[in-house]
Amino acid sequence: MSGSTWIASECTRSLRRKTSHPSQDDSGDDEDGTASPADKSELHDTIKKLSLKLDDLSTCNELVAKHGVALQRSLSELDGLRIPCESGEKLKAVNERATLFRITSNAMINACRDFLELAETHSRKWQRALQYEQEQRVHLEETIEQLAKQHNSLERAFRSAPGRAANPTKSFSEGSLLTTKGEDSEEDEDTEYFDAMEDSTSFITVITEPKEDRKAESGTTGSVEWTSDNVLDSTSLVPQGPPKVKRRVRIPDKPSYSLNLWSIMKNCIGRELSKIPMPVNFNEPLSMLQRLTEDLEYHHLLDKAVHCTSSVEQMCLVAAFSVSSYSTTVHRIAKPFNPMLGETFELDRLDDMGLRSLCEQVSHHPPSAAHYVFSKHGWSLWQEITISSKFRGKYLSIMPLGAIHLEFQASGNHYVWRKSTSTVHNIIVGKLWIDQTGDVEIVNHKTKDRCQLKFLPYSYFSKEVARKVTGVVSDSQGKAHYVLSGSWDEQMECAKIVQSSPSSPSLDGKQKTVYQTLPAKLMWKKYPLPDNAENMYYFSELALTLNEHEEGVAPTDSRLRPDQRLMEKGHWDEANTEKQRLEEKQRVNRRRRLETCSRGCGAEEAEKEAEVYVPLWFEKRLDPVTGETACVYKGGYWEAKEKQDWHMCPNIF
Known part of the structure; x- marks a missing residue:
């Protein structure tokens, strides 16, 4: 027995x-489908x-x-x-x-x-x-x-074909958002590589001629007319006149260095990207602070928005500005430099751009930057952005965390929104390409107007236009006033809604709203890249000037960072050596803070307190709008620059 x-x-x-x-054995195939x-x-x-x-x-x-x-x-x-x-x-x-x-x-x-x-x-x-x-x-x-x-x-080949954009309205209606009656605008969800965003507003729009609309909507003619100041007209959105200060239009060509990205990244799956020591070979000669400042390239949209008498029209321009910040990323797959703790970057362009911008790196782990912009045209913008990134094997996800605030002084309109998720694809095989996905909600906290933007994920087999963005602007009562459409790398247009009605449910039970609109108007169009941009990291005209040497900046300014300057000049081996020196210097400074903290607090609190860093030009405050704690500009930088008194700045380079 x-x-x-x-x-x-x-x-x-x-x-x-x-x-x-x-x-x-079957449990490890969720993330990586490639059989190694x-x-x-x-x-x-x-x-x-x-x-x-x-x-x-x-x-x-x-x-x-x-x-x-x-x-x-x-x-x-x-x-x-x-x-x-x-x-x-x-x-x-x-x-x-x-x-x-x-x-x-x-x-x-x-x-x-x-x-x-x-x-x-x-x-x-x-x-x-x-x-x-x-x-x-x-x-x-x-x-x-x-x-x-x-x-x-x-x-x-299609983009370079002659006469492609001869009829912008027709091109827009055929390839983007506006469709004629009878056209099928259903999305081919079966072939998408990404999950559909079900919470987003789904709609169909039909173009209506103004005269026909006035006949059909007798007695309400005023409600469907465009505003008389033509503030949304594309012809008034292009900056006029050359800049007063001549700035550089090129940088040294990018050297040809062969380096296998996968050989470095394969051991970093699932790790926070900011904690991975990366050579400059995968960088571009700009810091994250400069990339954050680059979002101001189409600042003229906000300059025009100042003159809007209608809050929903102003929202259209704010939405176009929020989308325009992604236009520089379509070819920019290189990683910007992680700023040193305490590093700053100023953009003093009151003469030609009418604004002053200041960024400071306020945290190293997680990497976080505070930003404040003042415009003499009557608006100010501030944000604290924390970059969270994860390498997943086949792709790299970059999630900017934090709210962006925009306030117009005359009207008191206060807009808040957050950035979408960026994804770098083909890390293992193929050509690297970047996509923007997710839903972005812009809220005017004074009038309660809202704009729902949807960044559609790109698919090889989808019939949708690549990098498509759609949106609807609604007032505080939920009534839709404008339909937005375009692509985050090319242009954005808006169309005024004159009538809306629900469509018949589709086979899957979903129901879309049909908007009858006036012909669309162009709000924003991307500037062409400079000549030879492919050999200059695909920098725009503004990006080429960001790292240009300037006198009188703070000693912590990104322009003075030696490894970044060496890389821009093409000396990548020396730049890598200098980068290692700076990173070691930063680690030494952290250990000193740890030792200083351990003398005044317990051993258990020392490690936590060692990461507490007091920014020089920004301070932590509770945001009454979002309820979050964020770094806000406390003043003093431009006064210190005028006096050239930088004794308070740390020695980080």
């Missing part, structure tokens, strides 16, 4: 191990282990049958012995139980035998099918990569 019990327990353990291994050589080796090892467990099961089958027969024979021998009556009754009961065990064991043995025969029959077939699927997968990946290259070539 003891021997049979041991065999049964061994069989149970074997079967449990047998069933547990496949689930463990390590994955294939592991797969073959798993098949080998399963084959061994199958042999163990066969052995257990034979042992159960053997010991079952021996048990029955032993009981029969006991039954033939002369024993007392009382013992005979107990022996009879044991014999009956043994008979039930034999019947059950026989059933299990027959089932095991059938399983063994079936497994042996189909094992080779499964292996051949698995090999075929692996080959098909590799072939499909190669095909998709070729299709992507052909798609990019066709897209470039």
Whole structure:
């Protein structure tokens, strides 16, 4: 009996191990669909282990049958012995139980035998099918990569075709948001690579001629007219006149350095990108503070918005400005420099741009930058952006956290919004490309007007225009006034809504709102890139000037950062050496703060307090609008610059 019990327990353990291994092996495919050589080796090892467990099961089958027969024979021998009556009754009961065990064991043995025969029959077939699927997968990946290259070539050829934008209104209605009656504007969700954003406003718009609309809407003509100041007219949105100060229009060409990104990134999956030491080979010669300042390139949209008498019209221009900040990212796949703690960047352009901007790196882990902009045209902007990034193997996600505030002094309109998620694709194979996805809500906290923007994810097989953005501007009562559409790398247009009605439900039960609009007007269009931009990191005209040397800036200014300057000049080896020196200097400064803190607080609090850094030009305050704590400009920088008194600045370079 003891021997049979041991065999049964061994069989149970074997079967449990047998069933547990496949689930463990299948659990690692959620993030990375590419079968690496390590994955294939592991797969073959798993098949080998399963084959061994199958042999163990066969052995257990034979042992159960053997010991079952021996048990029955032993009981029969006991039954033939002369024993007392009382013992005979107990022996009879044991014999009956043994008979039930034999019947059950026989059933299990027959089932095991059938399983063994079936497994042996189909094992080779499964292996051949698995090999075929692996080959098909590799072939499909190669095909998709070729299709992507052909798609990019066709897209470039289409954009460079003469006469493409001869009729902007027609091009807009056919390729973007506005559709004529009868056109199918349903999204092909089955072929999307990303999950659809169900919470976003889904709608269809129909263009209406102004005259027809006035006839149909008699008595309400004033409500459908464009405003008389033409503040949304594209002709009034282009800055006039050359700049007063001549600035540089080129930087040294990017050197040709061959370096495998995957060889460095493969060991960093799941880690915070800011904590990974990266060579300058993957950077562009600008810091994150300068990239944040670059969002002001289309500041003239806000200058025009100052003159809007209607808050919903002003919202349209604010929305176009928020979208325009992504236009520089379409070709900019290189990583900006992580600023040193205490690093600053100023943009003093009152003469030509009419604004002053100041950024300061207020935290290192997590990396966080505070930004404040003052415009002499009557608006101010401030934000604290914390960059959270994760490398997922096939792609890199960059999530900017923090609210952006924009206030117009004359009207008191206070707008708040947050940035969308940026994703860098094809980290492993293919050409790197970046996409912007997610929903962005802009709220005017004075009037309660809202704008819902939707950044549609890009798909190779979608019929939608690449990098498409749609949106609806509504008042405090929820009534829609404008429809916005365009792409975050090209242009944005708005169309005034004259009538709205629900459409009939689609096959999947979803219902869209049909907006009848006037013809769309162009609000924003991207500036063309400078000549030779492909050899200058695809910098825009403004980006080329951001790292230009200027006199009188603070000693912590990004323009004075030595490794960034060396990289811009093309001395990448020296830049990498200098970058390591600066990072080590920053670590030494952190250890000094740790030692200073440990003298005044307990050992448990020392590590926490060591990360507490007091910014020089910004201070932590509770934001009454969002309820969050954020760094706000406290003043003093421009006064210190005028006096050239920088004694309070830390030595970080």
